[in-house]
Amino acid sequence: QQQVKQSPQSLIVQxxxxxxxxxxxxxxxxDYFPWYQQFPGKGPALLIAIRPDVSEKKEGRFTISxxxxxxxxxxxxxxxxxxxxxTYFCAASMQNSWGKLQFGAGTQVVVTP
Amino acid sequence: xQTIHQWPxxxxxxxxxxxxxxxxxxxxxxxxxxxxxxxxGRGLQLLFYSVxxxxxxxxxxxxxxxxxxxxxxxxxxxxxxxxxxSGFYLCAWSLPGSGEQYFGPxxxxxxx
Numbered sequence: 001q002q003q004v005k006q007s008p009q010s011l012i013v014q015x016x017x018x019x020x021x022x023x024x025x026x027x028x029x030x031d032y033f034p035w036y037q038q039f040p041g042k043g044p045a046l047l048i049a050i051r052p053d054v055s056e057k058k059e060g061r062f063t064i065s066x067x068x069x070x071x072x073x074x075x076x077x078x079x080x081x082x083x084x085x086x087t088y089f090c091a092a093s094m095q096n097s098w099g100k101l102q103f104g105a106g107t108q109v110v111v112t113p
Numbered sequence: 114x115q116t117i118h119q120w121p122x123x124x125x126x127x128x129x130x131x132x133x134x135x136x137x138x139x140x141x142x143x144x145x146x147x148x149x150x151x152x153x154g155r156g157l158q159l160l161f162y163s164v165x166x167x168x169x170x171x172x173x174x175x176x177x178x179x180x181x182x183x184x185x186x187x188x189x190x191x192x193x194x195x196x197x198x199s200g201f202y203l204c205a206w207s208l209p210g211s212g213e214q215y216f217g218p219x220x221x222x223x224x225x
Binding site: 031032034036041042043044045046049089093098099100101103104105106 | 145147155156157159162164170172203205207209210211212213214215216217218219221
């Protein structure tokens with residue numbers, strides 16, 4: 001049973017547009033929510049992460065929005081560029097779990113020129 | 114700075130042959146180490162994790178095993194490969210108590 005549900009499965013956005021990826025979780029013990037970016041044939045790279053004591057975190061064009069009561073978090077990619085075309089994974093972990101991450105299924109983002 | 118290495122980068126092996134994939138981390142001590150498998154176009158499946166030398170926990174019962182002979186070395190093995198073992202194998206590390214996990218470049222395994 002997947003503990004983190006991610007949508008959509010794929011996304012096409014025009015250059016300059018906003019990409020939005022959503023994730024939902026059930027386990028209220030989760031206290032760390034990272035996003036990873038993966039290019040074909042490469043390992044995932046940590047992009048940005050948030051803890052539940054804040055509702056939003058922004059790093060450059062990437063923003064995480066976190067809604068604790070709804071148990072949802074999302075990644076917004078502003079001013080999307082063709083170089084952002086990749087697969088994005090959300091994940092969640094909890095304390096005392098040896099750092100184990102529960103991953104979403106991934107979203108393939110394609111940014112058209 | 115920390116660096117994680119995996120080798121080989123690609124591997125083609127016949128069914129029934131043994132497997133050994135290696136992962137090493139530089140620039141840190143006593144990391145937590147993880148092995149994942151990613152099927153084509155799919156998500157990441159945690160296979161094993163280790164919190165110290167000789168300490169291995171298995172997440173999914175299967176044809177694979179893992180070992181940690183040294184603090185910063187993690188090995189994934191199989192005695193006899195199956196077709197279903199094909200995939201992209203990823204090693205990752207994190208500092209104890211930290212949620213931040215960093216991945217290696219991966220090994221593409223094709224079992225024929």
